[in-house]
Amino acid sequence: MFLLIMGPPGSGKGTQAKVLARKYQIPHISSGDIFRQAMEIDDVLGKELQLAINKGQLVPDELTNKIVERRLLQEDCQKGFILDGYPRTIAQADALGLLLERLGCGLNKVINLDVDSNVIIGRLSKRLLCKHCGASFNLITNPPRNEGVCDTCKSSLSVREDDNDKTVVDRINVYEEKTKPLIEYYNKKKILCNIKGDVDVVEATKAILACLER
Numbered sequence: 502m503f504l505l506i507m508g509p510p511g512s513g514k515g516t517q518a519k520v521l522a523r524k525y526q527i528p529h530i531s532s533g534d535i536f537r538q539a540m541e542i543d544d545v546l547g548k549e550l551q552l553a554i555n556k557g558q559l560v561p562d563e564l565t566n567k568i569v570e571r572r573l574l575q576e577d578c579q580k581g582f583i584l585d586g587y588p589r590t591i592a593q594a595d596a597l598g599l600l601l602e603r604l605g606c607g608l609n610k611v612i613n614l615d616v617d618s619n620v621i622i623g624r625l626s627k628r629l630l631c632k633h634c635g636a637s638f639n640l641i642t643n644p645p646r647n648e649g650v651c652d653t654c655k656s657s658l659s660v661r662e663d664d665n666d667k668t669v670v671d672r673i674n675v676y677e678e679k680t681k682p683l684i685e686y687y688n689k690k691k692i693l694c695n696i697k698g699d700v701d702v703v704e705a706t707k708a709i710l711a712c713l714e715r
């Protein structure tokens with residue numbers, strides 16, 4: 502199963518991607534996670550990523566394509582994957598299309614989580630992340646069982662550096678301008694599932710599965 506999940510920042514795509522990865526036994530490929538890992542290493546690449554990400558801007562297409570492609574060529578991706586956060590521009594979508602063609606496969610479905618921008622701002626300001634295992638929580642919609650502690654690995658939770666008010670607004674604007682056009686791009690290819698994303702996690706999962714099994 503080759504899947505892609507899209508939606509504005511804070512739409513819950515990472516959370517849903519993890520559920521789907523477990524259900525279909527496919528790797529969850531999050532460009533944001535890959536970049537955050539690379540940023541932990543303080544080298545030239547880490548610095549270049551930091552420059553874009555901490556300002557709420559996109560990492561340049563060429564660099565993004567290269568980093569994600571390297572991941573998608575690994576053995577565990579050959580039978581399927583769920584992409585989360587990539588592609589984010591038409592140029593990235595074209596690059597992905599070419600790569601998949603070369604590999605002799607293609608996306609089965611593209612899930613689009615539709616969430617109003619007012620809801621997003623509220624959600625992002627309440628988001629907590631586990632740097633150790635990548636799990637994410639939300640103080641309002643999906644709180645950790647113990648305050649400040651990851652349910653999965655018991656590490657302490659932190660706020661993502663790019664989840665501050667200023668950066669959030671920039672990320673939403675970038676989404677509207679660069680990423681939203683991909684909805685029509687995949688709609689034309691007749692593989693788009695539009696899902697209402699401003700509902701709770703379990704309900705959104707149900708709607709996604711119903712669409713995938715159609």
Ligand code: ADP
Binds near residue numbers: 586589
């Ligand atoms: P969110 O979806 O909440 O914005 P992500 O973890 O997907 O969070 O992305 C965090 C940041 O990483 C983005 O704001 C952007 O700067 C960068 N990024 C992630 N994926 C891409 C991509 N495909 N192209 C360019 N930049 C990206």
Ligand code: ZN
Binds near residue numbers: 631633636651652653
């Ligand atoms: Zn954890």
